[in-house]
Amino acid sequence: MTALAKLNFKSVTRSTQRDPVLARRDKLVAGLKEQQLVYAAALKGEDHRVEKSRWVNNEQGERVLVKTNRRVRPWFFEQDGGWYVQCRYGARVIAADGTNNAVFVKTLKDVGAVMDLFLTAARAGELDTAIAKTAERKPRIKPGAAKAASNG
Numbered sequence: 812m813t814a815l816a817k818l819n820f821k822s823v824t825r826s827t828q829r830d831p832v833l834a835r836r837d838k839l840v841a842g843l844k845e846q847q848l849v850y851a852a853a854l855k856g857e858d859h860r861v862e863k864s865r866w867v868n869n870e871q872g873e874r875v876l877v878k879t880n881r882r883v884r885p886w887f888f889e890q891d892g893g894w895y896v897q898c899r900y901g902a903r904v905i906a907a908d909g910t911n912n913a914v915f916v917k918t919l920k921d922v923g924a925v926m927d928l929f930l931t932a933a934r935a936g937e938l939d940t941a942i943a944k945t946a947e948r949k950p951r952i953k954p955g956a957a958k959a960a961s962n963g
Contacts, residue, residue: 835942836933839900843930849885850923859883887925893917896925898938905941907932 845861852859860880867877887896895913898905904912907929914925932938 832936832939832943835900835946836936836939839898839905839933839938839942840930842899843926843933845883846886847923847926847930849883850887850926853885853887853919853922859885887919887922889919891915894919894922896922896929898929898933900942900945903945905938905945907938907941909941 845859849859860882862878863881864876864878866874869875886899887894889895894916896916897913898907906912907914916922916925929938
């Protein structure tokens with residue numbers, strides 16, 4: 812009797828499929844957690860930076876791994892005598908309530924409470940439809956293509 816005869820072999824294909832709704836929700840939650848760090852740095856009057864690794868060529872022509880700092884852009888800004896807080900999915904702004912894209916608060920200290928509410932809503936799945944609407948790709952039509960299609 813060989814050593815492999817003791818094992819129970821089966822054929823299987825590994826499933827890498829993940830629910831896209833949960834993937835989008837996790838991406839938004841990760842972004843909101845990072846924005847909480849940006850907010851904490853803003854309260855101290857600093858920029859939040861993330862360390863990033865890049866491959867570059869040095870003077871000898873060798874590829875070396877270099878660590879650099881990247882500034883994280885905040886999802887909140889000061890305007891109109893107060894602060895606007897936006898919720899983003901990637902580079903796109905989410906219309907969290909369906910029509911408006913920002914929440915207005917009077918002071919920077921109130922921004923943290925709005926971020927917490929966005930995070931709670933994202934974890935509960937309340938923003939799933941808004942994320943799906945924001946994440947869907949719109950077809951790119953070249954200028955003049957619609958006119959040419961209607962004439963043909």
